[in-house]
């Protein structure tokens with residue numbers, strides 16, 4: 001995937017296009033850039049701004065648009081009317097999702113747009129937005145209305161939507177009990193996504209949010225999924241922020257873990273499968289995702305508790321942690337030794353009808369018989385290792401599913417395997 005960031009250069013690399021390239025790289029995305037202005041700033045002070053000339057901006061945009069297949073565009077700092085008009089001209093005919101981050105001021109006080117450019121920003125940039133992501137202050141400036149209640153929040157979002165943005169996300173609305181939420185106004189719906197607040201002043205979180213959002217949208221996630229993804233990603237970038245310079249901390253996206261984001265996303269979707277509670281076994285479910293070439297279960301991310309059944313509800317009990325699963329992680333570790341492309345697994349309840357669905361959907365399924373297990377294995381803790389090895393002994397290609405029908409006092413079980421959690425969800429959608 002290729003994503004384009006149009007914005008300002010920040011020599012501290014905490015924000016602006018440098019930060020976006022880092023964020024994209026963390027997603028394994030190729031980051032393209034077009035620089036609208038050069039700023040001088042560090043973690044304590046904002047120095048100066050020089051806008052790019054019209055000629056060089058135009059040429060940058062032409063260079064990337066003519067060459068690459070661009071899957072999504074983020075627009076950040078635009079600074080002045082000339083920049084705004086060029087961006088509008090070059091982008092208006094493209095059919096590519098665009099996230100507009102309407103940045104006005106840096107945390108350290110620098111102006112990222114000239115006052116006189118606000119009218120043109122509204123006229124030429126906002127209508128390009130698939131999603132616009134103002135924080136509370138930026139939303140108030142754009143709508144010329146104070147936000148001091150749920151009513152005014154919704155009103156401000158509507159005003160911005162009427163300016164031409166398809167979807168509006170007002171970020172960072174502080175709530176009671178250390179929660180912070182994003183208010184989303186789509187075409188026909190509105191809702192709030194709430195999360196935990198970290199009270200720290202940092203450099204970069206706004207850019208992280210909009211860059212993660214365009215990634216998720218370009219991946220064809222829904223607006224709601226994309227907002228949740230961007231929020232979680234930004235939360236982690238703030239949590240891992242580092243004091244690199246003398247001033248405020250810089251958010252950290254290099255420690256961002258794709259494995260974590262993908263597994264957590266898949267678990268969110270798994271628990272929403274229709275009547276999934278019917279597929280949770282007595283010993284509950286774990287869903288795991290491994291680093292490349294895992295050496296032990298410590299290299300495999302799993303739920304430190306389990307996915308548990310509570311009546312007809314299914315709840316994720318515990319956090320994601322490396323080494324969080326023993327049983328399913330051991331199954332994955334065993335299969336990964338023979339088929340290194342298999343990096344994810346989930347266990348579901350054994351049911352005859354599930355097995356027949358698996359067979360009908362032409363997945364490769366194999367099994368082992370726990371009652372054949374040698375006594376010396378039973379004493380140790382590696383029953384599952386023995387079983388998986390036995391099941392895949394003669395296979396030339398990796399199986400989709402391995403099951404066993406139990407033993408005295410041992411619950412039968414189905415384990416679904418795949419390259420990634422996403423692939424597993426696809427398989428599950430055919431069988432549960």
Ligand code: PXL
Pocket residue numbers: 007008009010015016017039041076077103105106107108112204206207
């Ligand atoms: O986070 C907003 C932002 C965007 N772009 C540049 C910036 C900043 C904040 O400092 O410097 C270039």
